[in-house]
Amino acid sequence: MKIKILLSLCVAAVIGFSGPVHAAGEHIELPKQQWSFDGMTGTFDRGAMQRGFQVYKQVCSACHGLNRLSYRNLAALGYNEAEIKAIAAEATITDGPNDEGEMFERPGRPSDAFKKPFANDNAARYANNGALPPDLSLIVRSRAGGPDYVYALMTGYGDAPADVKMNEGMHYNKYFPGHQIAMAAPLVAGAVTYGDGTDASVEQMAKDVATFLAWASEPVMEIRKQTGIKVMIFLLVFSVLMYATKRKVWKDLH
Numbered sequence: 001m002k003i004k005i006l007l008s009l010c011v012a013a014v015i016g017f018s019g020p021v022h023a024a025g026e027h028i029e030l031p032k033q034q035w036s037f038d039g040m041t042g043t044f045d046r047g048a049m050q051r052g053f054q055v056y057k058q059v060c061s062a063c064h065g066l067n068r069l070s071y072r073n074l075a076a077l078g079y080n081e082a083e084i085k086a087i088a089a090e091a092t093i094t095d096g097p098n099d100e101g102e103m104f105e106r107p108g109r110p111s112d113a114f115k116k117p118f119a120n121d122n123a124a125r126y127a128n129n130g131a132l133p134p135d136l137s138l139i140v141r142s143r144a145g146g147p148d149y150v151y152a153l154m155t156g157y158g159d160a161p162a163d164v165k166m167n168e169g170m171h172y173n174k175y176f177p178g179h180q181i182a183m184a185a186p187l188v189a190g191a192v193t194y195g196d197g198t199d200a201s202v203e204q205m206a207k208d209v210a211t212f213l214a215w216a217s218e219p220v221m222e223i224r225k226q227t228g229i230k231v232m233i234f235l236l237v238f239s240v241l242m243y244a245t246k247r248k249v250w251k252d253l254h
């Protein structure tokens, strides 16, 4: 019995459930989606990640940064070196100062961090009706519901109920706390054309971008899970060995 309790404690510690912080106020029920990365053995679906990156790049990156990622991190999505070089080179990066003390522009390199959409927060607010589009690097970890929340937010736009008075420039969203969000619905069907022929419905793009952002929030998730499983197997084998040893050592004393 004790071994069981000990084992489950170890398991809990190894898996390290770190529940997201719940915001105070009205509780909004989020529909639960099926994710390839659910559970102890779940992994990120590479196809969904690549599609999600495409959605981020072509839609979200106009307003949202991903400051914890560099272009070379995209190798985890299955892109090769040449592809990553090409993706990085699409960005124009301000570098410097050069020998003359001037800043200059150059194409991005794989080692560069993802380019920020705005020079600073003031510029970002000015372009967005006073609201600051948050950096999305950790959004999946920092919002209750994680990927379910991102999916729900993307698909939760609609007309405000008659009794809700909307503030100017705000958009009704079922799943945003308070229901008034400064971000207009970012996804419309067909907003991107997927290279793999997948139909770009709003739901599909929402699911893909949430998968991509889940990876961005925890790029080492797969390694963490693998290590957890290895540690558990080790603990199990170790416990059996210790038990057998104990029996052997104490055998004659019974």
Ligand code: HEC
Pocket: 055, 056, 059, 060, 061, 062, 063, 064, 128, 131, 132, 133, 134, 139, 143, 150, 153, 180, 181, 182, 183, 184, 186, 187, 209
């Ligand atoms: C035109 C600019 C713009 C685009 C494009 C855009 N967003 Fe936003 N987004 C915003 C702004 C502004 C906010 C802050 C809204 C607020 O606080 O009311 C925001 C907030 C968010 C939030 C945080 C909501 C919260 O709980 O605080 C998420 C998640 C998000 N956006 C995801 C996305 C994704 C994913 C895309 C691409 C599919 C995207 N956004 C495209 C402007 C944009």
